Amino acid sequence: MSVVSLTSGNAPHPATPVRSPACRTPASRACAEAVCGTAAGPSVATHRCRVLSHYAVNARYRYLRLQADAPIALSTHPGQFYQLKCPVTASDAPFLLRPMSVYGAGPAPDTIEFLYNVTGVGTRALATLAEGASLDIVGPLGNTFTLDTAWKRVMFVARGVGLATMAPLVQRAAAAGLQLTVVMSARSEADLMHDEFLRSPQARALADVHCVFDSDGSSAVEVLAPRVQALLAATPHDAVYTCGSHRLLMLLQRALDAYPDIVGEVAMEQRMACGMGVCLSCVRLFDSDGDKQFLRVCREGPVFPIRNVVGEVDFG
Amino acid sequence: MADLSVRIGALTLRNPVMPASGCFAVEYAEALDLNRLGALVIKSVSPNARAGNPTPRVAETASGMLNSIGIPSKGLDAYRRDVLPAYTRFDTPVVVSVSADTAESFAEACETLSLPEVAAIEANISCPNLEADGMAFAMRPESTYKAVSAIRRRTSHPLWVKLTPNAGQIALIARAAEDAGADAIVMGNTVLGMAIDVHTRKPKLGNVMGGLSGPAIKPLALRLVHQCHRAVRIPIVGCGGIETAHDAAEFMLAGASAVQVGTASFRDPAVMGHIVDGLTAYCDTHGIDKISTLTGAVAIDAQLTDRWLRFAQQSG
Numbered sequence: 001m002s003v004v005s006l007t008s009g010n011a012p013h014p015a016t017p018v019r020s021p022a023c024r025t026p027a028s029r030a031c032a033e034a035v036c037g038t039a040a041g042p043s044v045a046t047h048r049c050r051v052l053s054h055y056a057v058n059a060r061y062r063y064l065r066l067q068a069d070a071p072i073a074l075s076t077h078p079g080q081f082y083q084l085k086c087p088v089t090a091s092d093a094p095f096l097l098r099p100m101s102v103y104g105a106g107p108a109p110d111t112i113e114f115l116y117n118v119t120g121v122g123t124r125a126l127a128t129l130a131e132g133a134s135l136d137i138v139g140p141l142g143n144t145f146t147l148d149t150a151w152k153r154v155m156f157v158a159r160g161v162g163l164a165t166m167a168p169l170v171q172r173a174a175a176a177g178l179q180l181t182v183v184m185s186a187r188s189e190a191d192l193m194h195d196e197f198l199r200s201p202q203a204r205a206l207a208d209v210h211c212v213f214d215s216d217g218s219s220a221v222e223v224l225a226p227r228v229q230a231l232l233a234a235t236p237h238d239a240v241y242t243c244g245s246h247r248l249l250m251l252l253q254r255a256l257d258a259y260p261d262i263v264g265e266v267a268m269e270q271r272m273a274c275g276m277g278v279c280l281s282c283v284r285l286f287d288s289d290g291d292k293q294f295l296r297v298c299r300e301g302p303v304f305p306i307r308n309v310v311g312e313v314d315f316g
Numbered sequence: 317m318a319d320l321s322v323r324i325g326a327l328t329l330r331n332p333v334m335p336a337s338g339c340f341a342v343e344y345a346e347a348l349d350l351n352r353l354g355a356l357v358i359k360s361v362s363p364n365a366r367a368g369n370p371t372p373r374v375a376e377t378a379s380g381m382l383n384s385i386g387i388p389s390k391g392l393d394a395y396r397r398d399v400l401p402a403y404t405r406f407d408t409p410v411v412v413s414v415s416a417d418t419a420e421s422f423a424e425a426c427e428t429l430s431l432p433e434v435a436a437i438e439a440n441i442s443c444p445n446l447e448a449d450g451m452a453f454a455m456r457p458e459s460t461y462k463a464v465s466a467i468r469r470r471t472s473h474p475l476w477v478k479l480t481p482n483a484g485q486i487a488l489i490a491r492a493a494e495d496a497g498a499d500a501i502v503m504g505n506t507v508l509g510m511a512i513d514v515h516t517r518k519p520k521l522g523n524v525m526g527g528l529s530g531p532a533i534k535p536l537a538l539r540l541v542h543q544c545h546r547a548v549r550i551p552i553v554g555c556g557g558i559e560t561a562h563d564a565a566e567f568m569l570a571g572a573s574a575v576q577v578g579t580a581s582f583r584d585p586a587v588m589g590h591i592v593d594g595l596t597a598y599c600d601t602h603g604i605d606k607i608s609t610l611t612g613a614v615a616i617d618a619q620l621t622d623r624w625l626r627f628a629q630q631s632g
Contacts, residue, residue: 042348042349042586044347044585045586046584046585046586093378094376095377095378095379095380095381095530095583096376096582096583097582097583138584138585270371271372271373273374273383274339274581274585275582276341276343276344276347277341277343278339278340278341278343278581278582279338279339279373279374279383279582280368280373280388281371281372281373281374281383281385282373283368283371283388294367294368294388
């Protein structure tokens with residue numbers, strides 16, 4: 001298959017650390033709203049897009065490339081997502097929009113890419129879109145991963161469609177010359193999207209890749225945990241990122257106990273309606289310095305510190 | 317250009333379009349200019365702190381959605397300190413929505429929130445998610461009268477009372493609210509519903525039952541607005557499945573003086589701006605100078621209705 005090069009293209013690389021999109025840093029929320037909401041006009045908009053490319057990557061995943069009516073690639077950052085207005089078909093009538101993390105933005109300022117798994121009503125309908133068809137998307141939404149380009153080495157632990165969320169961050173890290181430790185988990189070798197995750201020759205050259213599978217038992221937590229710990233012990237890492245598996249997330253949370261200086265971040269998923277922090281449907285429980293609280297995945301996230309995730313949700 | 321201003325009791329709004337409580341938060345300032353709306357209606361606050369309901373809190377249905385958010389609240393002090401100021405900085409009247417478990421605590425909360433910066437109080441005596449299989453004050457005329465008169469004794473602020481579509485005999489309930497001193501009726505809220513995943517056999521909502529909203533309930537809500545309009549002299553704010561300017565005009569023709577937009581904002585965060593624009597276009601098309609003349613102007617041919625009834629009686 002031909003995969004479009006993801007590098008940020010014309011998009012300016014933000015100053016380090018990356019976590020600085022204008023409206024998204026919780027600490028500057030009040031200020032950001034004043035800037036984005038009133039003075040500078042809307043920062044979240046519905047964009048009419050044209051399907052440039054849409055095909056099956058393998059038996060499970062599909063690739064979608066869109067051309068938007070605005071230069072949205074310039075304002076979209078790794079970890080952020082859009083709400084997709086999936087079409088209504090003869091058999092599926094999705095009512096709500098579908099949150100989907102961005103797989104790539106650029107190289108043209110108006111192109112944006114998604115990589116998704118057909119799992120339900122919305123994605124089934126989405127899969128019927130032909131090239132040249134129109135699709136409305138709302139965004140960009142959510143916060144972004146932290147990345148300091150002065151760092152030396154970062155680790156990615158990806159499973160399933162979670163790799164799509166981290167793929168733009170891989171490109172950012174590779175473009176900055178960071179060494180990459182990549183652990184990829186999949187049901188079988190046929191499901192693994194090694195090239196789709198690393199994408200660029202630069203990332204492939206910088207990556208130390210470890211693939212694990214359900215089919216041979218190498219992805220089991222009790223097998224993978226010592227392997228991840230050995231990787232962390234062998235080389236100093238500045239950050240660890242994950243997405244796509246609760247079990248991997250918990251594995252990393254335990255592994256990071258021994259490394260208080262390593263930044264750990266996860267992109268979370270949750271069923272949501274508005275995607276903008278209004279409806280309060282996508283909350284999850286987090287622990288911040290012993291204070292347990294519900295946070296909105298769409299708004300305070302989707303990227304959260306791995307250490308703050310509460311494994312078992314307790315509504316007592 | 318038509319005059320879009322409307323009056324709700326003593327309050328004049330620049331246009332009849334406002335958000336529905338629960339489907340609005342200041343985050344929408346990122347997607348539309350809040351100074352263009354008729355009013356800002358904030359999420360319900362309850363005097364007692366509540367965590368809300370377990371997830372999943374939303375589920376999709378045919379032409380609508382179910383929610384069981386459960387009115388998360390941090391109480392009145394936190395509301396006044398942390399929530400209210402973000403809304404009162406716009407040049408648009410702010411309506412606070414209050415929810416409580418007893419008539420006495422309702423009255424106390426409404427008194428506390430009778431602040432100069434608050435333009436009106438919406439008493440949400442209708443929320444179906446709270447307790448007892450959806451039983452709410454607005455389910456019966458007697459409990460409606462009791463709650464509204466208790467509130468009326470403690471505040472001279474404009475008081476809007478939000479009724480529920482889950483009640484029968486809506487005219488009697490609306491009249492009870494009017495008799496108890498309400499300045500306006502908000503008709504209505506979500507319709508109690510349920511959905512089950514047939515593969516897992518689990519309810520699709522964490523709280524089992526929840527409120528149905530969206531276009532699925534529009535005809536029902538429109539009928540209730542019309543019945544209330546025939547029963548009371550105070551203004552009615554229509555709510556239920558409004559997505560377009562034509563929907564809004566339909567509610568005004570049925571008897572509403574203004575409308576609230578809820579679920580539609582989840583599908584397009586800028587939709588309320590489009591509805592305001594669409595109402596201007598509708599008035600221009602139909603040569604309407606003042607939009608307030610639409611209220612209750614549905615063209616019902618009484619003679620035709622009578623003739624049909626006589627014919628029906630003759631034919632047995």
